[in-house]
Amino acid sequence: xxxxxxxxxxxxxxxxxxxxxxxxxxxxxxGDGKKALTRISLHRSDxxxxxxxLMLPSMDGxxxxxxxxxxxxxxxxxxxxxxxxTDNKVKLLLxxxxxxxxxxxxxxxxxxxxRALSRRPTESVPEVLRSDDIELNPVTRRVxxxxxxxxxxxxxxxxxxxxxxxxxxxxxxxxxxxxxWDFNYVGFSNVVDVHVKNLRRKLGGGDTGLLETVRGIGYRxxx
Ligand code: CA
Numbered sequence: 001x002x003x004x005x006x007x008x009x010x011x012x013x014x015x016x017x018x019x020x021x022x023x024x025x026x027x028x029x030x031g032d033g034k035k036a037l038t039r040i041s042l043h044r045s046d047x048x049x050x051x052x053x054l055m056l057p058s059m060d061g062x063x064x065x066x067x068x069x070x071x072x073x074x075x076x077x078x079x080x081x082x083x084x085x086t087d088n089k090v091k092l093l094l095x096x097x098x099x100x101x102x103x104x105x106x107x108x109x110x111x112x113x114x115r116a117l118s119r120r121p122t123e124s125v126p127e128v129l130r131s132d133d134i135e136l137n138p139v140t141r142r143v144x145x146x147x148x149x150x151x152x153x154x155x156x157x158x159x160x161x162x163x164x165x166x167x168x169x170x171x172x173x174x175x176x177x178x179x180x181w182d183f184n185y186v187g188f189s190n191v192v193d194v195h196v197k198n199l200r201r202k203l204g205g206g207d208t209g210l211l212e213t214v215r216g217i218g219y220r221x222x223x
Pocket of ligand 1: 054
């Protein structure tokens with residue numbers, strides 16, 4: 001597991017790197033926004049997770065995240081933020097971050113989030129899931145619609161996989177939170193809706209498309 005740590009506070013970066021290395025992660029540190037984006041673009045397949053501070057010299061974390069997703073770089077992103085406003089959290093999720101931690105955080109919290117983000121589908125289930133013209137491969141994490149690749153973030157992928165494993169069933173927000181978010185997750189309540197909205201946009205269907213909203217409960221994937 002290799003992590004790119006984008007953090008300009010040198011003391012924090014060094015401490016995190018040391019802690020993560022003790023847990024078996026390989027960690028690269030970049031302290032500048034633009035340099036970080038360049039590194040990610042050129043070495044996208046090297047990293048399993050990007051830990052991204054929000055306030056950075058030359059380019060902020062939000063912009064880095066947006067540009068990564070615009071370049072179809074799907075590596076999971078965990079944002080470190082000193083800002084606690086909900087507005088920013090929504091913006092982050094819309095810009096393609098998979099999760100965030102508000103500073104100051106404990107190291108235990110950080111490693112729990114990283115474990116959740118790096119949870120890979122089990123290798124022993126090679127089946128490809130199909131629904132309408134959507135195909136999802138749980139092993140390669142590749143999703144196509146009508147033969148065209150659909151780049152999804154880890155959370156969006158997890159949501160779609162869960163829906164495709166439960167076709168025609170009404171899935172509640174609570175189900176989704178407990179299956180796809182960390183046990184200790186204490187985020188804001190519409191986090192699921194934000195990710196579903198992104199997923200719909202990427203799949204090219206609105207509210208009336210494949211993923212129906214079931215008012216007051218959750219969602220249903222039409223099989
Ligand atoms: Ca900073």
